[in-house]
Amino acid sequence: MRRLIFILPVVLFAAVLIGFFAGLGRDPALLPSTMIGKPVPEFSLPSVRPGDQGFATADLGGEPMLINFYASWCAACRIEHPLLMRLRAEGVLLHGVDWKDQPQAGYQWLQDRGDPYVRVGSDVSGRTGIDMGVSAVPETFVIDKQGRVRYRHVGAVTPQLWDETLRPLMDKLRSES
Amino acid sequence: MAAEVGQFALILALLLAVVQSMTPLWGAHRGDRILMAVGRQAAVLQALFVSLAFGCLAYIFVTCDFSVALAAQHSNTAQPTAYRFAATWGNHEGSMLLWVLILALCGGVLAAFGGTLRETLQARVLGIQGLIAASFHGFLLFTSNPFLRLDPAPSEGMELNPLLQDPGLVLHPPVLYAGYVGFSVAFCFAVAALIEGRVDAAWARWVRPWVLAAWIPLTLGITLGSAWAYYELGWGGWWFWDPVENASLMPWLLGTALLHSALVLERRGALVSWTVLLCILTFSLSLVGTFLVRSGILTSVHAFAVDPKRGVYVLGIIALTTGLSLALYAWRAPAIRSGALFQPLSREGGITLNNLFLTALTATVFLGTFSPVFIEMLNNDKISVGPPYYARTFVPLAFVLLLLVVFGPMLNWKRDDWRATLVRIRVPAALAAGVLLLGLIANGLAGVITAGGLGLAAWLLAGSVLVLARRWWAGRAYLGRAIRTTPRALYGLTLAHAGLGLLALGITGVTAWESDKVLNMRLGDTVAFAGRTLTLSAFETVTGPNYEARQARFTVTGQGKPYMLSSEKRFYASAQTQTTEAGIRVTPLGNLYVSVGEESPQGVVVRLWDHPLIVWIWIGGFVMALGGAVSLSDRRLRLGAAVKAVPAAAQPVAAE
Numbered sequence A: 001m002r003r004l005i006f007i008l009p010v011v012l013f014a015a016v017l018i019g020f021f022a023g024l025g026r027d028p029a030l031l032p033s034t035m036i037g038k039p040v041p042e043f044s045l046p047s048v049r050p051g052d053q054g055f056a057t058a059d060l061g062g063e064p065m066l067i068n069f070y071a072s073w074c075a076a077c078r079i080e081h082p083l084l085m086r087l088r089a090e091g092v093l094l095h096g097v098d099w100k101d102q103p104q105a106g107y108q109w110l111q112d113r114g115d116p117y118v119r120v121g122s123d124v125s126g127r128t129g130i131d132m133g134v135s136a137v138p139e140t141f142v143i144d145k146q147g148r149v150r151y152r153h154v155g156a157v158t159p160q161l162w163d164e165t166l167r168p169l170m171d172k173l174r175s176e177s
Numbered sequence B: 001m002a003a004e005v006g007q008f009a010l011i012l013a014l015l016l017a018v019v020q021s022m023t024p025l026w027g028a029h030r031g032d033r034i035l036m037a038v039g040r041q042a043a044v045l046q047a048l049f050v051s052l053a054f055g056c057l058a059y060i061f062v063t064c065d066f067s068v069a070l071a072a073q074h075s076n077t078a079q080p081t082a083y084r085f086a087a088t089w090g091n092h093e094g095s096m097l098l099w100v101l102i103l104a105l106c107g108g109v110l111a112a113f114g115g116t117l118r119e120t121l122q123a124r125v126l127g128i129q130g131l132i133a134a135s136f137h138g139f140l141l142f143t144s145n146p147f148l149r150l151d152p153a154p155s156e157g158m159e160l161n162p163l164l165q166d167p168g169l170v171l172h173p174p175v176l177y178a179g180y181v182g183f184s185v186a187f188c189f190a191v192a193a194l195i196e197g198r199v200d201a202a203w204a205r206w207v208r209p210w211v212l213a214a215w216i217p218l219t220l221g222i223t224l225g226s227a228w229a230y231y232e233l234g235w236g237g238w239w240f241w242d243p244v245e246n247a248s249l250m251p252w253l254l255g256t257a258l259l260h261s262a263l264v265l266e267r268r269g270a271l272v273s274w275t276v277l278l279c280i281l282t283f284s285l286s287l288v289g290t291f292l293v294r295s296g297i298l299t300s301v302h303a304f305a306v307d308p309k310r311g312v313y314v315l316g317i318i319a320l321t322t323g324l325s326l327a328l329y330a331w332r333a334p335a336i337r338s339g340a341l342f343q344p345l346s347r348e349g350g351i352t353l354n355n356l357f358l359t360a361l362t363a364t365v366f367l368g369t370f371s372p373v374f375i376e377m378l379n380n381d382k383i384s385v386g387p388p389y390y391a392r393t394f395v396p397l398a399f400v401l402l403l404l405v406v407f408g409p410m411l412n413w414k415r416d417d418w419r420a421t422l423v424r425i426r427v428p429a430a431l432a433a434g435v436l437l438l439g440l441i442a443n444g445l446a447g448v449i450t451a452g453g454l455g456l457a458a459w460l461l462a463g464s465v466l467v468l469a470r471r472w473w474a475g476r477a478y479l480g481r482a483i484r485t486t487p488r489a490l491y492g493l494t495l496a497h498a499g500l501g502l503l504a505l506g507i508t509g510v511t512a513w514e515s516d517k518v519l520n521m522r523l524g525d526t527v528a529f530a531g532r533t534l535t536l537s538a539f540e541t542v543t544g545p546n547y548e549a550r551q552a553r554f555t556v557t558g559q560g561k562p563y564m565l566s567s568e569k570r571f572y573a574s575a576q577t578q579t580t581e582a583g584i585r586v587t588p589l590g591n592l593y594v595s596v597g598e599e600s601p602q603g604v605v606v607r608l609w610d611h612p613l614i615v616w617i618w619i620g621g622f623v624m625a626l627g628g629a630v631s632l633s634d635r636r637l638r639l640g641a642a643v644k645a646v647p648a649a650a651q652p653v654a655a656e
Helices: A002-024 A075-089 A103-113 A127-132 A159-175 B002-030 B033-062 B069-074 B081-089 B092-113 B119-143 B167-196 B201-232 B243-268 B272-295 B308-335 B347-379 B387-405 B418-424 B426-443 B445-474 B476-484 B488-513 B615-632 B635-640
Strands: A065-070 A094-099 A120-123 A139-143 A149-154 B515-521 B526-529 B532-543 B548-557 B563-572 B577-581 B583-585 B590-600 B603-612
Touching: A002 B272, A002 B308, A002 B347, A065 A075, A065 A127, A075 A094, A075 A103, A075 A159, A094 A103, A094 A127, A103 A120, A103 B515, A103 B590, A103 B603, A120 A127, A127 A139, A139 A159, A149 A159, B002 B033, B002 B092, B002 B119, B033 B069, B033 B081, B033 B092, B033 B119, B069 B092, B081 B092, B081 B167, B092 B119, B092 B167, B119 B167, B119 B308, B167 B201, B167 B243, B167 B272, B167 B308, B201 B243, B201 B272, B201 B615, B243 B272, B243 B347, B272 B308, B272 B347, B347 B387, B387 B445, B387 B488, B418 B426, B426 B445, B445 B476, B445 B488, B488 B603, B488 B615, B515 B526, B526 B603, B532 B563, B532 B603, B548 B583, B548 B590, B548 B603, B563 B583, B563 B590, B577 B590
Parallel strands: A065 A094, A094 A120
Antiparallel strands: A065 A139, A139 A149, B515 B603, B526 B532, B532 B548, B548 B563, B563 B577, B583 B590, B590 B603
């Protein structure tokens, strides 16, 4: 019996190790999305900006666009924010959703760092994000002209990702009929 | 030229590490003194060659030799010299080289100054150390060679991440690594003891200074990292429960447990196999801390470039070191003589309880950090664990642990009496109760957590001073002598525990009374905030060595003499990134934190924070480390061990 206690650590460690090895193959930033190719689920969110028009499914479609989920409490969002500001300056159609966050806090964040979004909805309960399959902020979706999800990125958008993946994809979507 | 010299030095170091791992183990087994002596020579030589390799890499960075790929990717002629030097370890390969450098230096010190150790024990420790060193030299050379050439060489290099160009970050990695790697020595001692089947007080006397010598820089490193996040990331937080932060916290928690249990082992010969287990686990967590973030298993804001090949190698090393040592533990530890008995209410009992809590805290952080990996494996769900989890699990446990801290030093070894103990702690208890009551009166029931935090801080501070006061009171007839003869370890204990009190004070202060304000300001605008008045007195473009910045200067009046505070948004042209430099006025009572944001026709966005008492968080950390250092200088620790045993890190250069 006493012997078993001494064996316990190595057994536990073996279990942890199996988990680590299994986790090795996956890229934590790459998540399969069941939403790819499907229309964005119905939603209608009040705006984060006081007095502004909200953000709803009706705003989607027509042109390829990005939907960026952020929150004022999110660390990685701070990293990607300067890039989002650049995208806005370049005229990219970018909408935002302030996820699981108080709208005042989300608004202050935009006031503080600059507001890159065309429309920005406040998803306090996180419902819209969950419908879209958001697991953690920041996440960014590429939406095509028909309002369908075409790409999902988990984690901060990097200049490299934008140049190599998102921009070419959006150019391609723009040329689709 | 330097790259080739460095490369050869590293290859030689690998071969020497192989020699260091084989000969002394075999020598100790056979009782062959010559083989054991060869092991010592190999360890010293290995330290020299790794130092040479590190020197070469540093030289390459400082002289901007962009024909070396690593330098071209992380150094730039416009970067100040101090940061070019710091860039040596501001990347995956370089930081790995720094890691093995510290490891090799520890080995060298053990070999050169370990003469008072039992020869076979020293040989076995060196052998295990050599095994670890060899596997990491292999990792460097085969997966992360820092000396690879680039052809053709670019005329200008890419820049080190501007966020890392900061004096705090120049010091942070070497200090943190000294902590992580320092625990490898305790690990080697534990494995050697398991091989020998013998753990005694002499063993504990040797291990404890090494544990302490690792714990001090780890404490410092975590404190520095937290301070850096506060002033550099520009949003006023000081701890984020990020995987990388957690990775440094776990070995610290377990290392703290080890520090205490080794004390029991040294003094009383109890908790033998538990201490050995802690030695193994602490270093394992250090390995996990340094490497898991590089394997791609977890995402983190801090993570280096992810490469699955490296991940497999690193996990392989962790599997071998930890797996084999734990297997050895399962096999050999039951045979080790178990220690002296003690009553539940005794110093030993108190430390056991402390260990229990620290282990539980470590487990909490471990689960929080890794449960996303395991849950995904079990049912393919993605979850993220954030501050709310830690607020509900870690914080209450830590609170109880901190309540217990004061009891430990008040208890007698072997056995004690409840009533006598309660009488001993009456002063801090009364003080804490008073503070709690005042807090409740001032804040009402809604402020019960604040009052509790303040009470805890008072309890810890008074409790640690009481340790000294009791000793001096007992010898009050000859007070001068009583003060002179107080062992340094007791001052160390007082400082370390008081540091916890300061930490509690800072955390409570900033959590309870933090306030902030965001507004648009134009030149000449004035705003009243937290008892001060700020005027935006200048707003202009300034040029730094490798950046351009929009700098806002504020005149602050109220609360003493008027002063200037400036905050700027920097743009680093060659790295194409922006950073925000906050303007921070640090005072013991609270910090005023100003950071500028975007500019618009309405003016510039200014964010103001008032952080009451926050500076005590880091002062607390430094005081704890100081306590460790004072304790390390105690005569008792030097008697058993001929060395002071501070693993020398690569000389960090203070920037500016």
